[in-house]
Amino acid sequence: MRSTRLGALWGILPFFIFCLAFEIVPIIVLIKESFFGAGGPTLANYRGLGQKVYISAFWNSIRLSAITALIGTVLGTFVGYSIYRTRSRRVRSLFEAFSNVTTNFAGAPLAFAFIIVLGANGVVTILLQRLFGLNLYPGFQIYSYAGLVVAYVYFQLPLMVLLVIPSFSGLSPEWREAAVSMGASTFQYWRYIGLPLLAPSMVAGMVLLFANAYGAYATAYTLIGSRLVLVTTQIAFVVTGEVLHDPELAKAMATISLLIMGVCIAVYRAAISRARGWNG
Amino acid sequence: MNERNPAKPVFLVLFALYMIVPILATYLFSIATRWDRSLLPEGYTLEWYAQTFQHPYFLITLGNSFVLATYTVAANLLLVVPAAYLAYTRLPEAKLPIDVLTILPFGIPRVILALALVTLYTVPVINRSPFLLVCACTVFSMPYMYRPVANSLEAIDLRTLNDAAMIQGANARQILFHIIGPNIINGVVSGCLLVFSAIFAEYTLARLITGARFKTLPMLLVEFTRRDGRVASSISVIAFTVALLLSLLIIALAQINQRRSEKPAAVIEKRT
Numbered sequence: 001m002r003s004t005r006l007g008a009l010w011g012i013l014p015f016f017i018f019c020l021a022f023e024i025v026p027i028i029v030l031i032k033e034s035f036f037g038a039g040g041p042t043l044a045n046y047r048g049l050g051q052k053v054y055i056s057a058f059w060n061s062i063r064l065s066a067i068t069a070l071i072g073t074v075l076g077t078f079v080g081y082s083i084y085r086t087r088s089r090r091v092r093s094l095f096e097a098f099s100n101v102t103t104n105f106a107g108a109p110l111a112f113a114f115i116i117v118l119g120a121n122g123v124v125t126i127l128l129q130r131l132f133g134l135n136l137y138p139g140f141q142i143y144s145y146a147g148l149v150v151a152y153v154y155f156q157l158p159l160m161v162l163l164v165i166p167s168f169s170g171l172s173p174e175w176r177e178a179a180v181s182m183g184a185s186t187f188q189y190w191r192y193i194g195l196p197l198l199a200p201s202m203v204a205g206m207v208l209l210f211a212n213a214y215g216a217y218a219t220a221y222t223l224i225g226s227r228l229v230l231v232t233t234q235i236a237f238v239v240t241g242e243v244l245h246d247p248e249l250a251k252a253m254a255t256i257s258l259l260i261m262g263v264c265i266a267v268y269r270a271a272i273s274r275a276r277g278w279n280g
Numbered sequence: 281m282n283e284r285n286p287a288k289p290v291f292l293v294l295f296a297l298y299m300i301v302p303i304l305a306t307y308l309f310s311i312a313t314r315w316d317r318s319l320l321p322e323g324y325t326l327e328w329y330a331q332t333f334q335h336p337y338f339l340i341t342l343g344n345s346f347v348l349a350t351y352t353v354a355a356n357l358l359l360v361v362p363a364a365y366l367a368y369t370r371l372p373e374a375k376l377p378i379d380v381l382t383i384l385p386f387g388i389p390r391v392i393l394a395l396a397l398v399t400l401y402t403v404p405v406i407n408r409s410p411f412l413l414v415c416a417c418t419v420f421s422m423p424y425m426y427r428p429v430a431n432s433l434e435a436i437d438l439r440t441l442n443d444a445a446m447i448q449g450a451n452a453r454q455i456l457f458h459i460i461g462p463n464i465i466n467g468v469v470s471g472c473l474l475v476f477s478a479i480f481a482e483y484t485l486a487r488l489i490t491g492a493r494f495k496t497l498p499m500l501l502v503e504f505t506r507r508d509g510r511v512a513s514s515i516s517v518i519a520f521t522v523a524l525l526l527s528l529l530i531i532a533l534a535q536i537n538q539r540r541s542e543k544p545a546a547v548i549e550k551r552t
Contacts, residue, residue, distance in 0.1 A: 008370035012378075015363035019381045022415045026396035027388065033399065075295075082291040095292070097531045102299045104523045107483050108498050109516040112505045113302035116309050116513065121316035123305050130319060158299065215389030218483040222502050235391045239398055239488045251399070254392045261387040 031258070034251035045252035053229055054253065061231040062260075064145070065213035068152040073206040075153070076160025077198070083161065084168040096165065099158035106155045107218035114151045114223070118142045143224055151219055156209045163208065167201035167275060200275035204268050211264040214257070231257055303520065310513040328510040332518070335511070337500055342518075345497040348410070348417060348486070349479040353472050355418040356425040361468060364426055365460070368433040369442070382426040385419050393419060394488035413489045417479045424478055425471035432467030432537070436460075470533050477526040481519060 037044050049055070083095045105113070117124050119142050128134040140146055171194060179189045217232040226233070226243070231253055237243040238250035310328055312321030332338050360382070367374040385393070397416055398408065406412050438460070445455045483498035497519055504512035 004370055008366040009374075011366045012363045012371065012374050015359045015378070016381075018359050018415075018418070022397065023381065023384065023388075023419045026393075026400040029400050030392070030396040078291055079295045082289075082295075086292075093535075097528075098296070098299065100531060101524060101527050102303070104477065104481070104527055105303055105520060107481060108502045108505065109306065109481075109520055110302070112501070112509075112512055112516055113306045115505070115509070116305045117302050123315070123319075124301065126317070126319060154298070154302065157295070161295075211387070215391070217389070217391050218498070218502075222505055232389060232391045235395055236484075236488055239391070239395050240491060247399075250395060254395055257389060257392060258387075261389070265387050 027258070030251055031255050034248065034255040037248065045246075045248045046256075048246065048249045049252055049256075054234070054249065057229040057231050057234045057253070058256070060145070060229060061214055064148060064152065064230070065210045068149055068156050068213045069206050069209035071149070071153050072156030072160045072209045073202055076157050076205070077164050077202060079157070080161045080164035081168060084165055092165070096162065099161045102158045103155060103162070106216075108222045110154060111151060111219045111222035114142055114147065114154070118147065118150065143227060145228055148220060148223055148228070151223060152213050152216065155216075155219070156213065159212065160205050160209060163205040164198075164201060167198060170201075170275070171197060200271045204271035204275060207264045207267045207271070211261055214260065214264075306513050306516050306520070309510070310517045312510075328514040332511050332514045335500075337495065338515070341495045341497045341500040344494055345480050348414065348482075348494075348496060349476045351414045352417040352421055352479045353475050355414060356421060356471065356475050357468075359418070360422055360425045361429055361471075364429045364433060365456075365464075368430070369438055369460070378426070379430075382422045385421075386423055390420060390484040391488060394485055398489060408490055408493060410490055410494045413486060413494060416485045416489055417482060420482075420485060421475040421478050424474035428467040428470040428474065429464060430467075432464040436463045466533055466537050470530055470537070473526050473530045473533070477523050477530075480526075481523055 034045055035041055035043070049058075083092055086092065116122055118136070118140075119125065120137050122142070125136050128136060142150075175193055176189055179193055184192070215232065217236060220228075220230055221233055221236065226237070234243075234245065235250045235253055235257075238245050238247050308321060309315055311324050311326065313323035313325045313327075315321040363374070363378055367378050393416055397412055401407055401412055441459050441463070442455060445459045450459065481498060482496070483502065486494065486496040487499055487502075497515065501512055501515045501519065504515060
């Protein structure tokens with residue numbers, strides 16, 4: 001028995017060595033170097049982030065992620081509930097497959113599709129103009145913050161739909177019947193029973209969407225390039241050497257971002273275990 | 281569907297429209313002669329596809345994306361699948377660290393992974409090499425391989441299967457290839473397809489790690505979105521069609537898996 005366990009360890013070892021070399025050590029070195037300057041240990045890199053451009057990078061990234069996570073969560077819950085309520089297994093698996101396929105449509109192809117649809121000469125832009133006399137431009141621009149929100153919601157929404165559908169099975173129909181028989185209105189049912197039960201799953205979904213948007217790069221880069229500063233685009237500029245930021249500052253930005261991701265994962269785990277506690 | 285609340289189908293229709301219109305528009309744009317001043321395209325042509333295929337970089341970048349995705353799948357098969365299999369069959373203590381290591385990449389934004397790798401590996405041979413890119417893609421895609429494989433290992437009663445096979449005199453190799461293998465092959469194939477489609481569409485890591493040295497198809501696409509939208513739309517259609525076919529395959533496989541796991545007794549019965 002001992003020898004087979006030892007043999008198993010040898011089989012797993014390459015995986016561990018690979019993870020150490022290309023996952024753990026690089027991240028640890030990155031974090032360590034963010035606290036070092038030419039003259040030894042320092043917090044100068046973090047102080048350097050006080051400059052206006054870095055403050056607005058964090059502000060833009062956090063705001064964009066929070067807004068699209070919120071929109072994605074609210075709309076995704078409605079859509080997910082509508083799919084769940086049809087009670088038809090076929091409709092449900094069709095929409096689940098549909099959400100699965102569309103989550104793949106992200107990054108550069110997505111950004112480009114929105115330029116075709118909502119650009120100055122886009123299909124929907126022209127459609128709204130001809131049919132309803134509604135002029136999107138110049139109030140709205142696809143190459144802008146608002147355009148970015150529309151494009152991000154596109155990949156956030158189906159993700160939330162997929163995340164939220166299973167949690168509706170936790171809402172027993174009996175509870176609704178009990179509430180109704182005691183004279184509760186639909187609003188009261190949702191306010192006091194439905195939503196509090198769904199809340200942990202929705203919070204879990206929302207932080208996942210937040211992290212998803214925060215780390216996104218390709219969509220933002222294709223759509224707005226350097227017109228709007230985001231944390232990911234600023235770090236990427238340092239890696240490609242296009243804009244001469246101080247590379248040490250990028251490491252400090254990355255470290256703070258990893259901290260934000262860590263908080264997201266912690267909240268996610270707490271919310272998920274609460275949701276499980278209620279459903280189990 | 282739901283008489284009490286007629287608003288619900290409206291939600292579904294709006295959702296479906298929002299999700300479909302950008303995709304349909306890209307497909308239509310790629311075969312339109314001109315479509316920037318009218319409701320429908322002014323005419324239809326395959327000219328942009330012809331231009332795409334004639335572009336010297338198209339086949340190169342398409343090939344690079346295929347090679348990158350294939351190598352990443354191979355690396356996952358060599359590293360993740362044996363680790364998962366051994367952890368589930370012989371070394372349960374390893375499950376937790378493997379779980380953590382394969383979930384961690386979800387918490388590391390790709391720009392940060394790229395920055396970390398480029399910072400650490402400054403040795404000329406490795407720095408910004410396709411090799412480093414494959415390693416980065418492997419780290420990023422490990423969860424896509426590990427999850428389905430772990431799920432299928434979880435679904436079967438490994439110990440019973442193992443004991444039953446051993447009692448009947450099967451050796452380790454026979455157990456692996458004739459007993460365990462057929463039961464987890466669906467998970468492995470799903471994992472391969474998920475990894476392949478994720479890396480085939482991967483832009484961030486390739487652009488940041490190798491850049492112009494090893495251009496992938498999504499990089500060519502981004503270049504064209506700034507130069508020629510019509511060629512960009514045809515590249516976009518080609519890339520999305522590949523992803524679409526792969527995800528339909530994955531969904532079909534997942535449904536087969538589900539049907540199987542609903543009656544696991546029958547599967548085991550058939551094999552013993």
